[in-house]
Amino acid sequence: MDTLSVLNRFFRRRTAVLGALIILVLVMLGILGPSLAPYDPNDQSFPRQLQPPSARFLMGTDEFGRDILSRLIYGARIALEVGLLAVAVALIFGTFLGLVAGYFGGWADFIIMHLIDIMLAFPYLLLAMIVVAVLGPGLRNAMIAVGIVYIPQYARLVRGTVLSIRESDYVQAARAVGASDLTIMFRHVLSNSLAPIIVQSSLSVGWAIVNAAGLSFLGLGAQPPTPEWGAMLTSGREYMLQAPWITTFPGLAILLTALGFNLLGDGLRDALDPRLKV
Amino acid sequence: MLTYVLRRFAAVFPVLIGVSLLVFIGIHLIPGDPAQILLGDKGTPQELEQLRRDLGLDQPIYVQYWRFLRRAVTGDFGRSLRTKQPVWHDIAASLPSTIELSAAAILLATTVAIPAGVLVAVRRNSILDHGVMVAVLIGISMPVFWTGLLLMLLVGVMMPIFPLSGVLDDGVVLSKITGMYLVDSLLQSNWVAFRSALLHLALPTITLATIPTAVIARMTRSAMLEVLGQDYIRTARAKGLAERIVNYRHALKNALIPVVTVVGLQFGNLLSGAVITETVFARPGMGRLAVISILFRDYPVVEGVVLVVATLFVLLNLATDLLYAIIDPRVHYT
Numbered sequence: 001m002d003t004l005s006v007l008n009r010f011f012r013r014r015t016a017v018l019g020a021l022i023i024l025v026l027v028m029l030g031i032l033g034p035s036l037a038p039y040d041p042n043d044q045s046f047p048r049q050l051q052p053p054s055a056r057f058l059m060g061t062d063e064f065g066r067d068i069l070s071r072l073i074y075g076a077r078i079a080l081e082v083g084l085l086a087v088a089v090a091l092i093f094g095t096f097l098g099l100v101a102g103y104f105g106g107w108a109d110f111i112i113m114h115l116i117d118i119m120l121a122f123p124y125l126l127l128a129m130i131v132v133a134v135l136g137p138g139l140r141n142a143m144i145a146v147g148i149v150y151i152p153q154y155a156r157l158v159r160g161t162v163l164s165i166r167e168s169d170y171v172q173a174a175r176a177v178g179a180s181d182l183t184i185m186f187r188h189v190l191s192n193s194l195a196p197i198i199v200q201s202s203l204s205v206g207w208a209i210v211n212a213a214g215l216s217f218l219g220l221g222a223q224p225p226t227p228e229w230g231a232m233l234t235s236g237r238e239y240m241l242q243a244p245w246i247t248t249f250p251g252l253a254i255l256l257t258a259l260g261f262n263l264l265g266d267g268l269r270d271a272l273d274p275r276l277k278v
Numbered sequence: 279m280l281t282y283v284l285r286r287f288a289a290v291f292p293v294l295i296g297v298s299l300l301v302f303i304g305i306h307l308i309p310g311d312p313a314q315i316l317l318g319d320k321g322t323p324q325e326l327e328q329l330r331r332d333l334g335l336d337q338p339i340y341v342q343y344w345r346f347l348r349r350a351v352t353g354d355f356g357r358s359l360r361t362k363q364p365v366w367h368d369i370a371a372s373l374p375s376t377i378e379l380s381a382a383a384i385l386l387a388t389t390v391a392i393p394a395g396v397l398v399a400v401r402r403n404s405i406l407d408h409g410v411m412v413a414v415l416i417g418i419s420m421p422v423f424w425t426g427l428l429l430m431l432l433v434g435v436m437m438p439i440f441p442l443s444g445v446l447d448d449g450v451v452l453s454k455i456t457g458m459y460l461v462d463s464l465l466q467s468n469w470v471a472f473r474s475a476l477l478h479l480a481l482p483t484i485t486l487a488t489i490p491t492a493v494i495a496r497m498t499r500s501a502m503l504e505v506l507g508q509d510y511i512r513t514a515r516a517k518g519l520a521e522r523i524v525n526y527r528h529a530l531k532n533a534l535i536p537v538v539t540v541v542g543l544q545f546g547n548l549l550s551g552a553v554i555t556e557t558v559f560a561r562p563g564m565g566r567l568a569v570i571s572i573l574f575r576d577y578p579v580v581e582g583v584v585l586v587v588a589t590l591f592v593l594l595n596l597a598t599d600l601l602y603a604i605i606d607p608r609v610h611y612t
Contacts, residue, residue: 119298121592125550126568126584133306133572137484210421214554217423218569233423237558244431251424258419 009271016267022260029076037070041227050243060245062236064225068249071227075250078228079209079257082143086208088203089147094154095190095197101155102162103185113159116152124149125214132220139212139228142221146211149202157200161193197274202268206261213254229254282603290596297588298350302343303493305581355582365582368567373586374457375445376563379555380548382460382479383486388541391491392530395537397500400525402503410495417492422551426485433481436485440481443560470506482559486551490544497540501533508532535602542598549591 010016029036038058045065053060059068060177119127131145165171166189175185213230217223222228224235229250236246321329330336334345349355355365398407430442445459446452452471455462459475462468505511506529514524551564560566564583571579 114292114296117293118300121293121297121595122300122584122588123546123549123591125553126587129553129568129572130301130304130580130584133577134304137573180440206419210419213421214423217554218557219573220569229420230423233427239429240427240431241435247424247427247431251427254421254424255416255419258421259415262415262419 006271010172010267013267013270015263016271019260019263019265019267023264024258026076026257026260029073030080031077033073033077037067037073039067039070041066041071041074042225043067043070050246053245058121059249060243062232063239063243066132066225068232068246071232072229072253074227075114075229075232075253078222078226079213079253082139082146082212082228083205083209083261084144086147086150086212089144089199089202090150090154090204090208091201093147094151095158098155098158098160099162099185099190102159103166103181103189109159112155116155119149119152125211128211129218129220130217132215137220137223139216139222139226142212142215143208145215146208149211150208153204154185154197154200156173157196158190158193161196162189165189165192197215199265199269199272202261203265206258206265209261210254210258281418283541283600286596286599290592294589295347295593297592298347298585299343301584301588302346304584305577306339307340308575308577317583350585352489355585358571358576358579360571360576360579365525365578368579369564369586371584372562372564372567372583375459375561376501376549376552376556376565378458378460379479379482379486379561380545380552383548383551384485384490384544385539386483387490387494387544388488390487392498392537395495396502396525396530396533398495399499399502399506400521406475407499411499414492414496418496419490420488422485422489422554423490423558426482426555429481429485430558432497439477442481443476445478445561446471447478450474478561482555482561486548486555489547489551490541492535493544493547494540498533498537501536502529505529505533538598538602542595542602545591545598549587 043066045061047065048057048061049063049065051061051065052056057067057069058073062068062071097112097116101109122130128142128145128149131148132141135141135144171184171188174188179187210223213228213233216228216230217234219234222231224231233247234251236243236250240247334342337345353366355369357363358365358368361368394410398404398410401407408449409577433440441447450471452459452462452468452475453466455465460472460479463475502525506525511524511529514528515521519528549565552563553559553568556563556566557569564587568583568587570576571583
């Protein structure tokens with residue numbers, strides 16, 4: 001994989017660049033959030049509740065008089081944490097399971113793949129809800145739940161890639177010179193399976209943010225007064241008709257984030273291998 | 279074909295056993311003593327012990343699982359801690375509504391998405407194609423809960439003919455036959471109830487259908503483009519066949535195979551999306567029942583809902599596999 005040609009292919013796609021820019025803005029907000037936010041996100045003031053967007057409060061205030069723009073900015077950091085942690089959980093466990101199943105085959109493959117099939121038998125949100133029911137509502141548990149839900153996708157993806165690489169010449173050569181299974185798995189097989197994993201991860205971060213926001217919307221994720229975008233939508237629902245800005249801006253933030261990661265993922269997929277279908 | 283059908287049916291049972299085991303283990307991992315939760319603060323230690331024996335909680339775990347499985351097969355999930363009704367009663371009251379909403383959504387999604395996908399595939403790189411693809415990308419990225427809220431705001435307020443919550447207007451009387459409001463009103467020729475049920479179903483259906491429509495349209499376009507490049511399509515055109523016949527009788531028929539797969543995969547999204555949509559529009563259904571039960575720690579209901587929905591999902595996937603085999607006679611399973 002020639003890095004220069006990958007970057008060249010990536011930057012030639014305008015939609016991929018747009019996706020990257022959106023994500024860059026999100027990351028900058030996540031890093032610089034506290035210094036950019038004009039107000040404390042949890043600063044309540046009932047005299048200024050439900051105010052429409054103005055010069056003083058660019059995105060208006062919510063039912064507790066809190067500045068929505070500040071809460072949105074702090075929410076960007078939370079969104080990034082959620083997406084990255086959830087994907088990290090799925091990536092680590094899913095990749096390990098897929099690697100073991102694909103490389104060793106036999107009983108390991110049989111047991112792991114049946115476990116994956118059972119997990120895939122649940123609609124994803126239902127599985128996440130079961131995990132939250134066990135662990136208890138909360139943002140951290142919602143992140144773990146979403147991560148667990150994505151393990152089957154990574155396991156299947158990695159297993160499929162490993163199966164196609166397992167019998168290639170360089171792997172056979174490594175075996176022939178006496179390399180251990182562990183060395184072959186990580187140095188040769190996994191390192192050549194990175195392309196689909198990178199694409200899947202990019203797409204997954206966006207979906208994880210949306211799914212975790214969904215759990216928060218249902219009251220199973222972030223709890224008040226955490227400025228998580230899904231939780232902001234839940235609390236703003238009651239005032240939707242009289243103060244639509246409370247739900248509009250967090251919703252737009254989730255949409256743009258998901259769009260950014262989808263565009264980035266599509267761009268990476270085409271750049272890393274134009275023939276690759278994830 | 280019969281062998282294939284029997285093999286697929288046989289493959290479902292281990293998955294269902296695995297699902298029941300996962301549900302059982304998951305519920306038993308929840309902290310707290312179920313007997314204590316049932317009895318609350320009022321019971322004496324002796325009553326607590328007796329209740330544990332009655333619930334079989336003093337038995338080894340594998341005996342408890344066997345009892346759970348035996349009861350689950352007969353639909354006996356015990357009593358709801360919240361409503362005190364048999365869990366099956368709550369599920370039977372909620373399931374038809376979820377099926378009705380999901381069926382309406384998939385019908386809307388396929389009706390809109392497949393023709394749209396075909397249209398933009400034959401008009402590749404046109405303004406229409408680019409416009410639809412932008413709409414598809416936005417559709418895939420829109421969270422279901424926000425779609426619902428936006429629709430409530432834009433359509434429910436601007437066009438007040440669409441109700442924002444519930445299933446029927448106040449005062450509309452409808453006897454329950456199937457539990458599906460549209461179907462029941464049709465069976466009873468109750469046109470007032472039919473109109474009311476349809477209007478209440480409109481916004482939730484559009485909300486739930488958004489993501490599947492986008493995904494199916496994208497797959498239809500992609501599959502059509504691949505098929506339209508094939509030699510037999512070139513031959514059909516060379517024979518002088520009308521473009522409509524080439525696109526629909528030859529191209530679409532072959533493009534449907536991956537499209538059916540994607541439609542089948544959307545059932546998972548639908549059942550997940552129904553959870554959120556029912557909450558947004560305050561519709562009774564399995565999703566809303568599951569959320570309320572989790573928040574109230576009503577574990578017998580959680581157990582029952584999860585098992586029923588997972589079983590339904592497995593059977594829907596099986597139906598998709600069988601449909602796949604009917605559409606493509608070349609399908610083999612080793």
